[in-house]
Each structure stands twice: as structure tokens, then as C-alpha cells.
Amino acid sequence: xxxxxxxxxxxxxxxAVDEVSFEVDAGxxxxxxxxxxxxxxxxxxxxxxxxxxDAGEIVFxxxxxxxxxxxxxxxxxxxxxxxxxxxxxxxxVLDNVMVGALxxxxxxxGARRVALEVLERLHLAAKRDLPAASLTLPDRKRLEVARAxxxxxxxxxxxxxxxxxxxxxxxxxxxxxxxxxxxxLTILLIExxxxxxxxxxxxxxxxxxxxxxxxxxxxxxxxxxxxxxCYLGEETEV
Amino acid sequence: MDWTLVANVVAAGLLTGLVYGLMALxxxxxxxxxxxxxxxxxxxxxxxxxxxxxxxxxxxxDPFLAMLPVALAFFFLGYLLQAGLINPFITRPEHxxxxxxxxxxxxxxxxxxxxxxxxxxxxxVDYQLESFEAGPLLLDKARxxxxxxxxxxxxxxxxxFRYTLTGKxxxxxxxxxLGAKVIGLDVKRLYxxxxxxxxxxxxxxxxxxxxxxDVSPPLGPYYTLLAFVIVIVGGLGSMGGALLGGxxxxxxxxxxxxxxxxxxxxxxxxxxxxLVLLLRPQGLLGRRA
Amino acid sequence: xNRRLVLLGLLAAALVALPAFAGxxxxxxxxxxxxxxxxxxxxxVMMGFAGQLSLGHSLYVGVGAYTAGxxxxxxxxxxxxxxxxxxxxxxxxxxxxxxxxxxFGISGVYFALLTIAxxxxxxxxxxxxxxxxGPGGMFLRVEQRETxxxxxxxxxxxxxxxxxxxxxxxxxxxCAALVRSRAGYYWQAIRENEEAAQALGxxxxxxxxxxxxxxxxxxxxxxxxxxxxxNNLFPEQIFHISRSIEIILGPIxxxxxxxxxxILGAAVxxxxxxxxxxxxxxxxxxxxxxxxxFYGLLLLVVVMFLPHGIWPPIARRLRL
Numbered sequence: 001x002x003x004x005x006x007x008x009x010x011x012x013x014x015x016a017v018d019e020v021s022f023e024v025d026a027g028x029x030x031x032x033x034x035x036x037x038x039x040x041x042x043x044x045x046x047x048x049x050x051x052x053x054d055a056g057e058i059v060f061x062x063x064x065x066x067x068x069x070x071x072x073x074x075x076x077x078x079x080x081x082x083x084x085x086x087x088x089x090x091x092x093v094l095d096n097v098m099v100g101a102l103x104x105x106x107x108x109x110g111a112r113r114v115a116l117e118v119l120e121r122l123h124l125a126a127k128r129d130l131p132a133a134s135l136t137l138p139d140r141k142r143l144e145v146a147r148a149x150x151x152x153x154x155x156x157x158x159x160x161x162x163x164x165x166x167x168x169x170x171x172x173x174x175x176x177x178x179x180x181x182x183x184x185l186t187i188l189l190i191e192x193x194x195x196x197x198x199x200x201x202x203x204x205x206x207x208x209x210x211x212x213x214x215x216x217x218x219x220x221x222x223x224x225x226x227x228x229x230c231y232l233g234e235e236t237e238v
Numbered sequence: 239m240d241w242t243l244v245a246n247v248v249a250a251g252l253l254t255g256l257v258y259g260l261m262a263l264x265x266x267x268x269x270x271x272x273x274x275x276x277x278x279x280x281x282x283x284x285x286x287x288x289x290x291x292x293x294x295x296x297x298x299x300d301p302f303l304a305m306l307p308v309a310l311a312f313f314f315l316g317y318l319l320q321a322g323l324i325n326p327f328i329t330r331p332e333h334x335x336x337x338x339x340x341x342x343x344x345x346x347x348x349x350x351x352x353x354x355x356x357x358x359x360x361x362x363v364d365y366q367l368e369s370f371e372a373g374p375l376l377l378d379k380a381r382x383x384x385x386x387x388x389x390x391x392x393x394x395x396x397x398x399f400r401y402t403l404t405g406k407x408x409x410x411x412x413x414x415x416l417g418a419k420v421i422g423l424d425v426k427r428l429y430x431x432x433x434x435x436x437x438x439x440x441x442x443x444x445x446x447x448x449x450x451x452d453v454s455p456p457l458g459p460y461y462t463l464l465a466f467v468i469v470i471v472g473g474l475g476s477m478g479g480a481l482l483g484g485x486x487x488x489x490x491x492x493x494x495x496x497x498x499x500x501x502x503x504x505x506x507x508x509x510x511x512x513l514v515l516l517l518r519p520q521g522l523l524g525r526r527a
Numbered sequence: 528x529n530r531r532l533v534l535l536g537l538l539a540a541a542l543v544a545l546p547a548f549a550g551x552x553x554x555x556x557x558x559x560x561x562x563x564x565x566x567x568x569x570x571x572v573m574m575g576f577a578g579q580l581s582l583g584h585s586l587y588v589g590v591g592a593y594t595a596g597x598x599x600x601x602x603x604x605x606x607x608x609x610x611x612x613x614x615x616x617x618x619x620x621x622x623x624x625x626x627x628x629x630x631f632g633i634s635g636v637y638f639a640l641l642t643i644a645x646x647x648x649x650x651x652x653x654x655x656x657x658x659x660x661g662p663g664g665m666f667l668r669v670e671q672r673e674t675x676x677x678x679x680x681x682x683x684x685x686x687x688x689x690x691x692x693x694x695x696x697x698x699x700x701x702c703a704a705l706v707r708s709r710a711g712y713y714w715q716a717i718r719e720n721e722e723a724a725q726a727l728g729x730x731x732x733x734x735x736x737x738x739x740x741x742x743x744x745x746x747x748x749x750x751x752x753x754x755x756x757x758n759n760l761f762p763e764q765i766f767h768i769s770r771s772i773e774i775i776l777g778p779i780x781x782x783x784x785x786x787x788x789x790i791l792g793a794a795v796x797x798x799x800x801x802x803x804x805x806x807x808x809x810x811x812x813x814x815x816x817x818x819x820x821f822y823g824l825l826l827l828v829v830v831m832f833l834p835h836g837i838w839p840p841i842a843r844r845l846r847l
Contacts, residue, residue, distance in 0.1 A: 099712050
């Protein structure tokens, strides 16, 4: 469904992402992991159209999407969250999600219906009339997901949505994504919380210094010596 | 075309431009550090000009002598303005800061109108009619002194930021507000200090300017706009850029006045502003954010 | 919701009935309030909804006024036909400015300064445009002021009042509809966080352009009214930055991004300014500038203590 082929990006000479290739199958959940500064968010931003890759191709649903603007990528069917949450602080929770829902709904009434469904799913319905600015961090993360979901993506990019969540909240989120995935949503997530990665991902890509150093099933990845050395060895957050 | 005339006009524009540059330097320093756009900048300039006029009228103080007390008074005024009024606004949105400073500007300009009336005022010193001769160039003495004072004040400010501990601390604040706070700098005091210094620049520029033009209250908004044009052209937050922008605007105004018509001179400046905004929004000497 | 409608109905009824009770002076003040309410509403579309700070709206007042004014002055073309040309001219200006600013990534303070620069540039341009009288101004003929002549927009003060009332009401209704539409949601999203808005599939460039165009078109209408109400146009007056500030004071004081803010703000500011004038006259103080100093002080107090404007706390109190 999503294919990256030798994608590279440099910032001021520093190769943040270096010939990265991987594939995400339709209907799967894949995870992109790696230590800080490995190039995960840069890869995400290139998929989402924040900036174009210097070289390489990104193909989504059979169509090259590198070079498209973020809004065009979203229209093509890719929803994303931001690692540093970006709520529309002055708007209510419901209005935040309605903005997303309006992408595929012709009327505001329709968008409201979709938004309420999504909020229900993410356990935010009770807070729908609060201003987004008043939400706690875990709720803001949920709102971030809700907004992206409301655009009815076929591929959802999640950038560290579990960070800062308590284990119970994290498990709840995992459950939400599992059920979404069962309904056909493809998910690519960046995650540091290994508990969530192991619970969700069927396929893991490990980045280190901008390169793919390993990929495969979770059980294989945790035994891969290269991964253990660069990543799991120094991470304590399991 | 008489080239001596052109050369003389350019030289005069350059000298006036240095005074403009010092005025804009104040705005630029304030923006660079406090991140607040001082929409009352030209009004402050006009207040300084009137202060020089008043000191001259009362005690025959030469504006260059008046510079020191006026700059000192402006330093404290700016310090208090920042500490008392603007500090609570630094975390508020831009339009909110804008309204605050517009209110301050309205008060300033109309307080001047109340105190001095609508008529243009000036000072008359004997060296205003004298000039230096340098080859074909005839430089007005007053203009040359004014430019010299502007350069000296700018140099003092450069030195302050470069060599003193406080100056370095202020630069640290400008680079990284949070970092400065973390290492224990009193950011609010440094902001107030910066606003005070920016105001002192305006004071010196105002005292110098009063020798070159007549002052009336509507000059306030005009100078505010002019200062904006200059700092945007030179690069908001860049000290050298402010001086360069001032000179560019001074010379282009002078040339526009010679070749087109004096009343169209600011059209030239605004045209330049639009071009710079579009082609090099960080300004000629500004760094890209 | 019903409470709101009842209050709105009462307000509308009072405004419609006003000329029956008000003298000529009160009527002119009321017309001025409605004028600022209207222009503020127009500016609010751009800043209050879409978050694009324009400090150069005098440009659209001026271009609107001069376009319709010149068509009438030179060719005898009436204001109703001139209106459309004025709107087209202002929208063209707005789209050029918007295109340049948004394509070149100019935002915030820089955008505000760009709008000032365009307004000033145009002001000086009109100062040198002989066709519209240059700095000496352009004066529109007034044949009569007694009977309602809507076609040429000439008549008694009540006609201007009702026109302005209709415009203000229309702008209110338009903004109320806009803010609840897709455009309203998208603009507010852009205002709150442009990057997030774009990630949700919003073509931010296009929607910002729409906000700028609608705001300019609405302001153009206020310019045409200005031309035929005052009948004399000077670049120095109409394009001046103080005219832009006048327009934006209302919505900011009243409550940015709210529907009632511009109306309330216009009323409060106009009445305050007039009240101060009256008070000073009664006290026999005639020093020029003193009124504006009071005005500035009041502004300062409101900006400092009511950062979101006067309307939001009142709305809460009235439980609207």
C-alpha cells in the first residue's frame, strides 16, 4: 500500500534519512522504531508532504506522492498525527474533529455526525464541548488521533501517540488501533513505547542514523544483534 | 544632469540616513530581543524631538547637549514602559501587543498636541547655516554632526552588546529565551533594559533630527512607518542592517526627491519595502529564521 | 438559542425604530456606529476568523470609495453600478497582496507590515493621480438632501442610516452563516494552527485567499458608502493608517472572532469618543488632543484588562 524506495533527505549536509526503503502492506500495522535522531520523524514528514525527499520515491496506493503538499497527501488518504500535538486550542474538542471530518463530508451536519462517532471511539465524547486548550496531554494525544481519523484515511501515520500515557491508557489506545485495523485501516506508527509496538505491529522497521538496519517480525527484531546493540540496549522504556 | 548636485544630494541623504538608521536601530534591538514590535516608535522619536525643542526654548540648550539628559530620561521611560506595561503582553498574541502600543502611541502623539499645539516647531542654532567643503561636496554642518552623533551612539550600543556582561546576557536572551531563563538570567529585567536602550537610541536620533527637520505631532506615525521600512529592509533584529537600511532609505528618499518629486519619496521607500518583503523577507542583513 | 433570537429581534426593532426618535445628531452618530460595525465585521473575517492580521484595510475603503466616486464624478455612473466595479477592484488588490504574501510565506508581523506598505503605497499613488484630484481631493455633486433617491444614493440622513443598518445586518448574517460553514471551520483551523490544518487536507492557501477576498469585497462596500455619505475624498484621509486602526479597534475591543464583538466594539468606541467630546465641551476644555488622550487611556485599560474584548464576558453573564 505504501512503498518507500531509496528515500533520502539531508539537512545542511547532515543525512537525516539515507536511502530508506520499506513497504507497508494494506491492512497491516507496521512500526518504525529507532533511537532518537534516527530519522523516524523526518521519514514521516516526507510521507506526509511536509517537505519533499531529496531523492527516492514514495508510492501510495499505486501513485507517487513525493512532492505533494500535506493537504494533497491527506486528500489521497493518509492521515497523520504530530509528535508535538497541535490542537486548535481555541476551538472545542468537537469542532477540532469536525475540521477533519469536513474533508469527506459535504455538510457540517454530516461532519458533526462523523466527528461524534470518532470521539466516541476514542473515549472523548464526554469532553466534546470543552475547549481543546483545557485538555490534559493524554487527551490531547487522543484528540490528535481523532482529528486524523475523521479525515477517513486508508493509512494512518501515528507519531509517538503513546508517549506520556499511563500503561492502562496505553492499552486502551492499543485496543482502539486494533479494532480500527480489523476494520481495514492500515497503520504505520513511530513509537518508543515497546509495550505498544510489540502489541500492535506485525512488521517492524528499525532506523539508525538514517538507515534501515533491520526489518521483520517483532520476535525476530528483538533478537537481532544489530538492533539490540544500537537501540534496545540503550532504551530502558519497555 | 549636474553630477555635483547629485553627489551633494546623495551625501545629504546618506547623513540623514544615519540618523534614520539610529532610530531604526532602537526598533530593531527591541524586536530582536523582546520580540515585540514597537508600534509607538515614531511617536517616541517625536517626543524626543519635542524634548529637544523644549530644552532649547527654555535654556537655549544645544540639541547635542540636550541629547544626554533626554537619552537618560528615555532610558528610564523605556525601562518603565517595558517593565510596567509591555511585560505582561509578551506572551499575548501579536494583535494584542499591537493594540497596546497603538494606545501608547495615540496617547503620546496627542499629549504632544496638547502641550505644543499643531504648529511645526524647530530649533535654530548658528551652525545650521554653515557647511563643510570637501572637494565639490558641501556638507551641512548640522547634518554632519547629527550623523556623527548617530554613528557614535550606534557604536556605543554595538560595544555594549559585544563586550559587556549585561550586553552578552541580553544577546543570550534574544537567542534562547528559555535557555536564558534556565541558567538564571532575570529575563524581565533584561527585556526592560533592552527597551530602555532602544528608547535611548531614539532619544539621540530625535535630538539630532530636530536640527534637520521641523517637528509636528503627525511626524510620529510617519516615523513609525519609516522605522518599519528601514528595519524590514535591513533585517528585523540585525543591528548593522538597521544602519544600512537607514542609509539606503535616506539616499533613496533624497534621490526620489531630486528626480521625481519630494512628495513621492516615501512611495519609493514603501515600494522598496514590498520588494524586500517578497524577495528577501529576512531583510538584507537578516538571518533566516 | 431562543434567548439569542429574542435579544437579536429586540435589538433589530430598536434600531429600525431609532430614526423616529433620534435627532439629526444622534442619527449621524448611530450611522457612524453602524458603519464601523460593518467595516469591523469585514475585517473580522480576515483576522478574527482566518487569523491574518491586516493593518491596511484603509486600502480597500479608499480603493472602493475612489472607484465608485470617480465613476460617478467623471461618467455619472451611479453608485449601484459603481459598487460592483469597486468590489472587483478591491478583490483584485486583495488577491494580489494575498497571493504575494501567502506564496512567499509572509505571515504574522511581516504580513501586517506588508498590508500597511500596500495601503501607504496606494495613498501616495492617489496623491499623484490627477484624474482623482490628487491631494486636493475629489468632490461629488450633491443635488438634494431631502427626498429619498436611492438610485443616486442621495437623500436625508435617515436614508443613509437605514442603508448602513441594512449593510450591518447583512454583514452580521453573512458572517453568522460563514462561521458555521465549511469556510468558518477551515479559517478557524488555519488561525489556530496552520500546519495542523494543512495535515487535515485543507488547502490553506486557497482558503486564506478566500478570506482576504471576502473581507476586501465587504470593505469595498463600506468605501462606496463613505464616498456617497461624505462626498469628498482625500487620499490623506481615506488611505491613512489611522483609518485602518479605526476599523480594527471595534472588533478587537468588542471581541475578536465573535459575531457581536465588532458591533459592540463600534458602539462602545463611538459613544465613548463622543461622550468624551461632550464632557470636555461641557467642562469648557478645548485643548486639541485631549479627547484622543482620554481615548488612548481607555483603550489601554480595555486592552490590558479585557484581553478577549468586552463581548465574551457579557455573553457569559447573559448566558448566551
